[in-house]
Amino acid sequence: MSQLPEQPADTSIPTSADVARLAGVSRATVSYVLNNNTTVRISESTRRRVREAASDLGYVPHAAARSLRAGHTRTVLLPAAHVPAGPLQQRFFIDLQSDLRRLDYTVVQYGSGGLDPDEAARAWAELRPVAVVSPVGMALTRVGIGVLTRSGAKAVITLGPQPVDGAHALVMDQREVGSCAVRHLLSGGRSRIGVVMPQEPGLAPFSEPRLAGALRALDETGADARIQPLPLRYEEASAEDLAARWRSLGLDSVFAYNDEYAMLLMRALQDAGVEVPGEVAVIGADDLMLGRLLRPRLSSVRMELATAQPLAEMIDRLVQHPGGAPERHYLLRARAVARESG
Amino acid sequence: MSQLPEQPADTSIPTSADVARLAGVSRATVSYVLNNNTTVRISESTRRRVREAASDLGYVPHAAARSLRAGHTRTVLLPAAHVPAGPLQQRFFIDLQSDLRRLDYTVVQYGSGGLDPDEAARAWAELRPVAVVSPVGMALTRVGIGVLTRSGAKAVITLGPQPVDGAHALVMDQREVGSCAVRHLLSGGRSRIGVVMPQEPGLAPFSEPRLAGALRALDETGADARIQPLPLRYEEASAEDLAARWRSLGLDSVFAYNDEYAMLLMRALQDAGVEVPGEVAVIGADDLMLGRLLRPRLSSVRMELATAQPLAEMIDRLVQHPGGAPERHYLLRARAVARESG
Structure with missing residues (x-):
């Protein structure tokens, strides 16, 4: 089998024994120097010689071998x-x-x-x-x-x-995102609140606690209000369906899971003649810059990580x-x- | 130091020797069975006994040890x-x-x-x-x-x-994205083409080849046209600055790096009274669904990976x-x- 110069066979992998031989020291010394072990006194000139030999040979330590010697990994x-x-x-x-x-x-x-x-x-x-x-x-x-x-x-x-x-x-308590959105809507005088539940796979670990947080906020404030989950796919047709039956739902506001779903739903509501925020207040989450480009500009829940x-x-x-x-x-x-x- | 039951000390880590002892077989047999080595004949009942012993002890093989034995890793x-x-x-x-x-x-x-x-x-x-x-x-x-x-x-x-x-x-040849956008604009009769260059760090490996591809498309088609790079930060103020001096640039079209920058710039152009697509054609890249929610709906370069x-x-x-x-x-x-x- 042909070998390019930069792809030598396994047998040419330089070992710490090669480094020791080139530097004229023991393998233990090589190990102390390359692992920056300072419990053993080794002269600076020896340390330099070992490092130069390692560099000349292209030697790098073997993490697996080191972890077996140490009994544990880093x-x-x-x-x-x-x-x-x-x-x-x-x-x-x-x-x-x-x-x-x-x-x-x-x-x-x-x-x-x-x-x-x-x-x-x-x-x-x-x-x-x-x-x-x-x-x-x-x-x-x-x-x-x-x-x-x-x-x-x-x-x-x-x-x-x-x-x-x-x-x-x-x-990363997603409930806080839902609570925050619902407290905001309640404080603006809204009381019949839809909560968008994305139907895309993998989002349930986020959407379900956001809904739970929305319900908790209602509970904590004791407001005379209700919350209704609204399944939505991230597709224009799904948003148009929801917008077409919007007025029959009797809602005055919606927490739309995040800004992308909010932008999708707001466009569909506007196209269906439902006025935002007059008839329905819309809030997203993530505080994307794109949401600020819409008219009306999108309200949002801003998240920060430690x-x-x-x-x-x-x-x-x-x-x-x-x-x-x-x-x-x-x-x-x-x-x-x-x-x-x- | 106190130890929770589920956090035992290192010394309790089960080894293949423990599995061999419990199953009443040699360590070699344990290795053959757990590495699915089929070159050695081992009865199905022995294989089952080894697997049960490994499972009972919570034994998992040590990738480092295995790679040292094998001489290479997977x-x-x-x-x-x-x-x-x-x-x-x-x-x-x-x-x-x-x-x-x-x-x-x-x-x-x-x-x-x-x-x-x-x-x-x-x-x-x-x-x-x-x-x-x-x-x-x-x-x-x-x-x-x-x-x-x-x-x-x-x-x-x-x-x-x-x-x-x-x-x-x-x-992942980003030049193709720029070429594609410029060929589209040229075919629509545009000839004075701006190319947005994002100023955010880390994007140069994408934006520079996209610009190079835009220039290449011009070269290949031999069109009587020009291309002008347009620095832009992903901020409303930066887009407003660019929109305010837009008419002085003498451009009739723009490839805006991607859909997000395109949405930002299109909003600023519209707010400054520059008509899209009448005065300026705008094309992004990524084909985001959000771009379809704008009016006019955003043209885009759609990318697909193998x-x-x-x-x-x-x-x-x-x-x-x-x-x-x-x-x-x-x-x-x-x-x-x-x-x-x-």
Whole structure:
């Protein structure tokens, strides 16, 4: 089989023994230097010689071999999302990776699409991560958490709309989004409130707690009002259907799940001659810039995520001091931004 | 230190020796059964006993140990994106992960935010992947590719707007998007064409080739026309500035980078009294549903990505037969969708 110069066979992979030979030191010294181990006194000139030899040979340490020697890894597993994540979450994960790398962890994202939560936990456990953050939309069970901790994970942290029993939880509580929208509509004098429920797959972990939050806000304020779920597909035909029977529903306002569904529904209402905000107040969520381009400008619920750095520090603390009681941290903040649509 | 029952200490991690003891077989037999090795005859009842013992103990194999024994891993590294990826790319990667898992690879995404391409290559090499797909926006150099192949990667595949010398390339050729938009405008009789250049960081790997494609289309058609780049920030104030001096630019059409920038600019033009499409034709890209909600409905360039499965099969083929000449595959297809805006 022909080999390009830049694709040599396995046998040419440089090992730490090669580095030791070239630098004229022991393998142990190579290991101390390249792992930045400072408990052993090694002269600066020797350290330099080892680094130069490693560089000349193109040697990089083998994470698997190092983790077997150390008995544990520095791997933090951030399972890759099943469902396309929004820009807010993407940014959060990108920041989290940088912060963890600064704390000397190896951050690995592991795909789990098509696996059930227990299968996914077993697949992740094969990588022997020292900490695992499970993704939104993958509800780890106690069985899965047990598999991971028995395989050496010091910290198993679930991330999602709800905490999971027995695990540390980072909660992006979507209920707060629905509560916030409904409190805003109530404060504007509306009382017959529709809540859009998207029919696209994968959105139930978001839409159901938003509806629950909407109901909770009604309950807490004790207002004489009602809430009606409104199934909607993200298609013009579905919005036209809903707009055509709008007046028969007897609603004076709608929380439209997010700004995209709100823009879709508002266009259909306007085309059907239903006046926004006169006949119906409309509020979305995400505070997209595009919503501000509409006339009337779209009111929205703005969400903010906590910064990633405290989470990176929390992971590091849980790895170093495992076994404490499950912790819960709430990451999501929401507030209504009133514009012209209601 | 207190330990919850579901967070036992390291010493309790079950090993294949524990499974062998419980099942009453040798460690080799455990290994054969759990790795689905069919070259050795083992009775179905023994296989079942081993699997039950593994399940009872909560044993999962150690990927690192297995890869050290095998001399290579089945790890395919998909580095996590720096820049927030669009839904089209996210879906592509989710599908690719599933397809690779079906081919018995372990798919790992490794964050590289904050690292330069050579540092990133060294970090990835520590995981000894058998194949690496580099992300859009991370231009691997020949040095980085060399580090990865010397550490055992059989296939290094770059993914991005342009191929990289000496590596297999999956090309999402953004030039095609710009060409497509300009050919559409020219065919509608426009000849003085603005091309929006977003000023947000991280978008240059997309916007620059789109502009290059726009210029190429002009060149190829030999039309008596001109193209003018138009810097724009994704902010209402920036769009208002551009709209206020629009008539002084002498343009009759604009390719607005994508639908979001197109929606922003079209709103500002309309608010400034510039008629769309009468005075200026506007075309975006991405064919978002939201663009269809505007009046006039937004024309757009629709993009399609090849399906992930042939890529998964290509990775598997390159792993099994490394060393061939670099391959190039073009993943992106683009076509103009004419609506009302031009």
